[in-house]
Amino acid sequence: MREALVAAAFQLFLERGYEQTTVDDIVALAGVGRRSFFRYFPSKEDVVFPDHERCLADMTAFLAASDKEHEPVRRACDAARLVLGMYAENPSFSVQRYRLTKQVPGLRAYELSVVWRYERALAEYLRGRFTGRPDGTLRADVIAAAVVAAHNNALRSWLRSDGLGDAGAAVDHALGYVQKTFGRAAEPARAPVFISPAPEGYPDDVVVLVSRRDAPLWRVVQELETALGRA
Amino acid sequence: MREALVAAAFQLFLERGYEQTTVDDIVALAGVGRRSFFRYFPSKEDVVFPDHERCLADMTAFLAASDKEHEPVRRACDAARLVLGMYAENPSFSVQRYRLTKQVPGLRAYELSVVWRYERALAEYLRGRFTGRPDGTLRADVIAAAVVAAHNNALRSWLRSDGLGDAGAAVDHALGYVQKTFGRAAEPARAPVFISPAPEGYPDDVVVLVSRRDAPLWRVVQELETALGRA
Numbered sequence: 001m002r003e004a005l006v007a008a009a010f011q012l013f014l015e016r017g018y019e020q021t022t023v024d025d026i027v028a029l030a031g032v033g034r035r036s037f038f039r040y041f042p043s044k045e046d047v048v049f050p051d052h053e054r055c056l057a058d059m060t061a062f063l064a065a066s067d068k069e070h071e072p073v074r075r076a077c078d079a080a081r082l083v084l085g086m087y088a089e090n091p092s093f094s095v096q097r098y099r100l101t102k103q104v105p106g107l108r109a110y111e112l113s114v115v116w117r118y119e120r121a122l123a124e125y126l127r128g129r130f131t132g133r134p135d136g137t138l139r140a141d142v143i144a145a146a147v148v149a150a151h152n153n154a155l156r157s158w159l160r161s162d163g164l165g166d167a168g169a170a171v172d173h174a175l176g177y178v179q180k181t182f183g184r185a186a187e188p189a190r191a192p193v194f195i196s197p198a199p200e201g202y203p204d205d206v207v208v209l210v211s212r213r214d215a216p217l218w219r220v221v222q223e224l225e226t227a228l229g230r231a
Numbered sequence: 232m233r234e235a236l237v238a239a240a241f242q243l244f245l246e247r248g249y250e251q252t253t254v255d256d257i258v259a260l261a262g263v264g265r266r267s268f269f270r271y272f273p274s275k276e277d278v279v280f281p282d283h284e285r286c287l288a289d290m291t292a293f294l295a296a297s298d299k300e301h302e303p304v305r306r307a308c309d310a311a312r313l314v315l316g317m318y319a320e321n322p323s324f325s326v327q328r329y330r331l332t333k334q335v336p337g338l339r340a341y342e343l344s345v346v347w348r349y350e351r352a353l354a355e356y357l358r359g360r361f362t363g364r365p366d367g368t369l370r371a372d373v374i375a376a377a378v379v380a381a382h383n384n385a386l387r388s389w390l391r392s393d394g395l396g397d398a399g400a401a402v403d404h405a406l407g408y409v410q411k412t413f414g415r416a417a418e419p420a421r422a423p424v425f426i427s428p429a430p431e432g433y434p435d436d437v438v439v440l441v442s443r444r445d446a447p448l449w450r451v452v453q454e455l456e457t458a459l460g461r462a
Contacts, residue, residue: 224452
């Protein structure tokens with residue numbers, strides 16, 4: 001019944017436009033009563049995004065099931081992948097909805113509020129993990145926003161390409177940038193001297209060495225010689 | 232007249248609530264006609280955020296007036312400071328509006344759409360600056376989201392504290408985190424060997440040295456000795 005209502009709604013949205021379609025039109029086509037519609041969907045907007053509530057619940061449960069062993073930035077990225085999974089489950093429906101959402105300001109506003117709820121779920125998780133760290137809430141909010149922006153950059157490219165190509169690989173690449181940018185903050189220097197991955201934007205032919213100020217110079221030079229391949 | 236309408240509207244919103252106040256109530260209190268209201272404000276929501284359109288226009292103009300000499304991440308942060316300026320101009324009005332917005336879902340949705348427009352303005356500017364760079368649009372979108380999240384983290388703390396404290400210093404600190412995180416990406420290693428600021432999350436007692444693989448080892452050691460203060 002729920003699927004029939006979604007299918008009827010989209011058929012009418014595409015035929016006559018979103019604004020011109022009423023809930024009465026949708027239930028007439030689906031052959032059910034108005035009360036059935038409102039049992040599944042609080043409003044006409046909700047039928048356009050039928051799976052976000054489930055996906056938000058899945059994300060919240062996934063984050064709640066985290067433990068201290070999970071690197072927090074990586075965990076937030078994995079949570080964002082649940083959203084991609086929902087879109088990738090049904091590419092043609094996702095592409096249709098993307099086109100519809102671009103045309104109807106009310107649906108764009110609805111989508112922004114959904115995105116905001118995902119972002120808050122990620123930020124709440126990260127705030128919990130960063131409790132007691134300097135600037136914990138700031139880092140949590142910025143990283144949550146970065147995860148959402150990277151995910152949506154890849155998702156929208158995929159939707160604009162009509163759902164062709166590998167959405168998973170594109171999102172992995174985008175989230176990889178976020179992990180590379182922020183993940184290091186989660187693992188401060190433990191060894192007195194170590195070679196770090198080059199930050200984003202640096203050429204590939206550089207070596208980045210991190211040393212405690214009190215490390216013996218011979219240890220630093222040794223590490224460096226090994227890294228430069230000139231031992 | 233515009234200010235009188237805003238003042239009348241807020242007086243009524245606070246007295247009887249936002250939903251219970253009509254445009255007719257507002258114009259009656261302000262002593263003007265309905266048409267005057269709609270000359271200034273397309274809808275009742277707009278009277279709650281009377282300065283965002285001007286601020287968006289200021290931001291767009293500020294970004295359009297950028298040149299190649301401006302470090303792009305810093306420039307985006309400076310653009311975000313224009314929004315803070317608007318809030319800080321009138322703290323008590325901003326705090327009242329913050330409380331009202333938290334209570335009324337329709338206003339929260341409106342605010343999300345305004346925030347989205349700021350974020351898009353910043354992202355468009357950064358996309359232009361990063362044209363031709365690998366992952367240019369991804370970086371632009373992520374950095375724009377990070378700037379907005381950092382700005383709003385500091386702004387909301389200030390609003391929650393009833394507009395006490397130094398909003399400018401709080402926002403500078405938050406944007407400083409974003410600049411430190413992403414700013415480096417904009418200046419890849421030019422010298423064959425140099426000492427880089429320690430990334431976020433690293434202890435203060437570390438030295439970070441960046442070296443091209445083909446730099447002579449004596450140059451690297453020399454740089455390191457200087458940095459460690461043991462020349």
